[in-house]
Amino acid sequence: MAKIIMTVDDSASIRQMVSFTLRGAGYDVVEATDGRDALSKMNGNPIHMVITDLNMPHLDGIGLIGELRKKPACKFIPIIMLTTESQDSKKQEGKAAGATGWIVKPFKAEQLLAVVKKVLG
Amino acid sequence: MMDNHTEAFREEAYELLGDLETSLLSLEEAPDDMELIQRIFRDMHTIKGSGAMFGFDDIAHFTHEIETIYDKVRDGKMSVSKELINLTLQAKDQIRLMLDITPHGKAPQEPILQETIQAFKELAQEGEGVTSPLSPTSASPWASPSPIKEVSAPGMATYRIRFKPSPDIFLTGTNPLFLLDELRSLGECKIAAQLGAIPFLDDIDPERCYTSWDIILTTDKGTDAIKDVFIFVEGDCELTINQINNASEIDPEPDYKKLGQILTERGDITEEALQGALKEKKYLGEMLVEKGLVTSDKVESALIEQRHMRKMREKTQAKDEGISSIRVPVEKLDILVNLVGELVTVQARLTQTALDLHNGELASVAEEVERLTAELRDTTLNVRMLPIGTIFGKFKRLVHDLSQELGKEIELATDGAETELDKTVIEKLNDPLVHLIRNSIDHGIESPDARISAGKTATGTIRLSAVHSGAHVIIQIQDDGKGLDKEAILSKAIEKGLAHPGTDATDKEAFNFIFLPGFSTAERVTGISGRGVGMDVVKRGIDALRGTIDISSRQGAGTTVTIKLPLTLAIVEGLLVEIENNRFVLPLSVVEECVELTREDAKRSHGRNIANIRGGIVPYIRLRHEFRISGEAPPVEQIVVAGVNGNRIGFVVDKVIGGHQTVIKKLGNIYKNVEAISGATILGDGTVALIVDVAKVLKNVELTEAVFN
Numbered sequence: 075m076a077k078i079i080m081t082v083d084d085s086a087s088i089r090q091m092v093s094f095t096l097r098g099a100g101y102d103v104v105e106a107t108d109g110r111d112a113l114s115k116m117n118g119n120p121i122h123m124v125i126t127d128l129n130m131p132h133l134d135g136i137g138l139i140g141e142l143r144k145k146p147a148c149k150f151i152p153i154i155m156l157t158t159e160s161q162d163s164k165k166q167e168g169k170a171a172g173a174t175g176w177i178v179k180p181f182k183a184e185q186l187l188a189v190v191k192k193v194l195g
Numbered sequence: 196m197m198d199n200h201t202e203a204f205r206e207e208a209y210e211l212l213g214d215l216e217t218s219l220l221s222l223e224e225a226p227d228d229m230e231l232i233q234r235i236f237r238d239m240h241t242i243k244g245s246g247a248m249f250g251f252d253d254i255a256h257f258t259h260e261i262e263t264i265y266d267k268v269r270d271g272k273m274s275v276s277k278e279l280i281n282l283t284l285q286a287k288d289q290i291r292l293m294l295d296i297t298p299h300g301k302a303p304q305e306p307i308l309q310e311t312i313q314a315f316k317e318l319a320q321e322g323e324g325v326t327s328p329l330s331p332t333s334a335s336p337w338a339s340p341s342p343i344k345e346v347s348a349p350g351m352a353t354y355r356i357r358f359k360p361s362p363d364i365f366l367t368g369t370n371p372l373f374l375l376d377e378l379r380s381l382g383e384c385k386i387a388a389q390l391g392a393i394p395f396l397d398d399i400d401p402e403r404c405y406t407s408w409d410i411i412l413t414t415d416k417g418t419d420a421i422k423d424v425f426i427f428v429e430g431d432c433e434l435t436i437n438q439i440n441n442a443s444e445i446d447p448e449p450d451y452k453k454l455g456q457i458l459t460e461r462g463d464i465t466e467e468a469l470q471g472a473l474k475e476k477k478y479l480g481e482m483l484v485e486k487g488l489v490t491s492d493k494v495e496s497a498l499i500e501q502r503h504m505r506k507m508r509e510k511t512q513a514k515d516e517g518i519s520s521i522r523v524p525v526e527k528l529d530i531l532v533n534l535v536g537e538l539v540t541v542q543a544r545l546t547q548t549a550l551d552l553h554n555g556e557l558a559s560v561a562e563e564v565e566r567l568t569a570e571l572r573d574t575t576l577n578v579r580m581l582p583i584g585t586i587f588g589k590f591k592r593l594v595h596d597l598s599q600e601l602g603k604e605i606e607l608a609t610d611g612a613e614t615e616l617d618k619t620v621i622e623k624l625n626d627p628l629v630h631l632i633r634n635s636i637d638h639g640i641e642s643p644d645a646r647i648s649a650g651k652t653a654t655g656t657i658r659l660s661a662v663h664s665g666a667h668v669i670i671q672i673q674d675d676g677k678g679l680d681k682e683a684i685l686s687k688a689i690e691k692g693l694a695h696p697g698t699d700a701t702d703k704e705a706f707n708f709i710f711l712p713g714f715s716t717a718e719r720v721t722g723i724s725g726r727g728v729g730m731d732v733v734k735r736g737i738d739a740l741r742g743t744i745d746i747s748s749r750q751g752a753g754t755t756v757t758i759k760l761p762l763t764l765a766i767v768e769g770l771l772v773e774i775e776n777n778r779f780v781l782p783l784s785v786v787e788e789c790v791e792l793t794r795e796d797a798k799r800s801h802g803r804n805i806a807n808i809r810g811g812i813v814p815y816i817r818l819r820h821e822f823r824i825s826g827e828a829p830p831v832e833q834i835v836v837a838g839v840n841g842n843r844i845g846f847v848v849d850k851v852i853g854g855h856q857t858v859i860k861k862l863g864n865i866y867k868n869v870e871a872i873s874g875a876t877i878l879g880d881g882t883v884a885l886i887v888d889v890a891k892v893l894k895n896v897e898l899t900e901a902v903f904n
Contacts, residue, residue, distance in 0.1 A: 152370075191373075192424075192427075
């Protein structure tokens with residue numbers, strides 16, 4: 075069965091690019107527009123991995139990671155954050171909150187897939 | 196698989212570079228030979244294109260610059276000078292070097308390449324419109340001793356990696372096993388898990404990680420690549436990466452380090468403990484564990500390192516002693532295949548003789564020879580096998596270019612690129628496949644708008660797949676385009692007088708019309724297809740490879756073309772038959788069954804050559820008549836029923852002898868116009884049997900009948 079990955083981003087184009095790339099590689103994708111949306115869509119859905127932006131309205135990426143790690147179903151799933159070059163300090167903050175790793179924007183499809191493979195096997 | 200591609204590209208590039216050199220040297224003799232300039236340009240262009248496709252970006256970039264210059268030469272904006280030729284030869288050497296030393300043809304030293312490009316540009320500026328003056332460029336970068344020699348390959352090295360994740364590593368969603376998998380993908384890797392920290396079952400917290408790993412990795416990717424594997428866990432683990440040896444170095448020591456040395460180097464035991472243990476004459480590992488100086492995991496891990504290094508060393512030595520692959524002219528291979536063929540023949544004779552003589556000892560030798568010959572035959576044929584992916588790669592570019600030209604969005608998916616086929620088959624397969632893919636692009640896949648209004652995705656897909664099936668390879672070109680229009684094909688066939696009006700044809704029959712010469716239903720002629728040349732040429736090409744081609748299609752859903760090819764052209768499984776002491780071979784792949792034909796049977800059909808086989812009517816051809824063999828047929832003849840182009844046709848012979856593996860020999864030039872015979876083979880007793888070209892015989896008969904009617 076295809077693994078399900080949730081992409082959380084308030085930018086539709088990023089969501090689209092991530093979805094397109096992942097679907098092309100055989101994953102199923104659930105899209106969420108921000109942290110709050112992600113949490114509501116998480117309920118009842120078996121999600122194998124989350125890729126989240128950091129700057130988002132309602133509930134930001136760091137907050138989302140913290141919330142997800144509190145849920146038993148999400149305690150051990152890989153969570154990747156999308157950062158920009160200027161957000162280096164955010165990496166540590168995210169790691170502390172429980173993120174598995176990060177991808178620096180802008181990134182290419184291959185980089186995204188390499189990271190997914192790294193953490194999802 | 197990817198490595199297969201890069202290897203294939205490398206092979207191709209070396210070949211092209213060789214060709215380039217020859218062309219360049221000839222160009223020196225004849226600087227105005229347009230043919231040569233075109234050829235040089237093409238070689239460069241191919242290296243560039245394929246290079247970019249397989250990730251040899253530096254080569255692609257570098258070659259692009261040179262190609263630009265030759266473009267000017269081609270357009271007559273620049274003339275050929277000695278400097279240009281010299282410079283190009285140097286550049287050729289650099290490309291070769293880039294191919295030689297690194298897995299992805301990375302630039303060895305940027306500055307050299309830049310200098311070369313610069314030199315080309317200078318030459319271009321002064322060369323434009325002017326005939327070559329002896330310019331200072333000839334004395335510039337290349338006059339000095341070539342700096343190329345300084346470039347050294349990064350080379351293989353072996354690393355000792357200790358990875359001890361923090362117990363909390365699972366809480367960040369990290370699975371350390373995936374990291375180990377990633378390490379394995381970097382090179383030759385041995386991993387020893389250290390389980391010493393695992394507590395008793397009652398004390399285990401399943402959310403914590405207690406295991407650590409010792410890894411021995413031999414790779415040419417360098418320390419950074421290893422660090423990259425651990426990039427997300429850097430802060431959450433103890434990680435040490437030590438380079439222990441450069442595997443390509445030749446070590447004066449005949450053997451790798453002793454176990455004690457490895458353990459002390461790693462800090463697992465002290466020097467004193469080692470010396471103490473060494474005094475007792477037992478296996479060191481066992482002893483140390485017994486004494487509680489070190490855990491058995493640690494000893495095991497050190498032993499793994501030892502074994503790994505010994506293995507790597509053997510490998511490098513083997514490499515030093517002989518190169519891993521050599522290039523051989525195809526003619527030499529052909530001679531070898533021929534010789535093996537003859538050996539197979541002689542071996543069959545030996546087996547027969549042994550049986551006839553009832554000599555047990557000889558029979559057992561013959562059996563052994565039979566086994567070895569079969570192995571030798573398979574190995575020899577295997578030498579000429581190439582992965583079909585070598586031509587798949589070219590099609591990506593084709594699809595890309597053509598789809599852009601036509602404003603269509605098309606993706607090419609390939610499957611089974613590693614499937615191996617005889618080199619000669621692969622070479623001859625190129626043109627038919629190009630035709631078929633062009634057809635799919637032009638006629639099959641619709642424009643993005645049309646696709647969307649038909650409820651499909653805007654991007655069309657052409658799937659190219661190859662798979663082994665017994666002694667055959669099946670190649671499919673599948674598109675999800677608009678499919679074939681049976682009605683349009685039929686009405687076109689009627690219009691061209693190929694079918695009677697009102698003909699009711701099955702899909703298969705209708706689709707077969709498109710294989711006829713001059714048939715095209717495209718309303719307009721594009722640069723890509725539609726002139727009606729193509730499908731008949733494709734069919735002829737596949738026929739020549741003793742293959743079959745089949746089309747299935749559903750309107751609106753797409754078309755699938757299936758090509759079935761023999762693995763090799765050198766050997767054919769045949770059915771040996773006899774007519775009046777003449778032996779013939781029919782390809783077993785077309786034979787369906789053999790039935791008897793008595794004189795009574797023949798009379799019952801009132802002179803028509805039709806046999807009734809289990810209620811079905813099968814027309815037959817008497818090979819005796821066809822080949823004008825004198826003498827009288829025996830009272831009971833045999834019909835060999837063959838499936839040709841979807842029809843069952845019988846071939847009448849005197850006697851069926853049995854299956855025979857046939858090594859095909861050409862008939863020679865004098866007989867090249869003989870149509871019904873495709874070759875000959877030498878039998879076990881030294882006589883010659885002719886191989887019948889079933890399809891051609893049938894065609895000849897059909898033609899004669901057409902004349903008579």
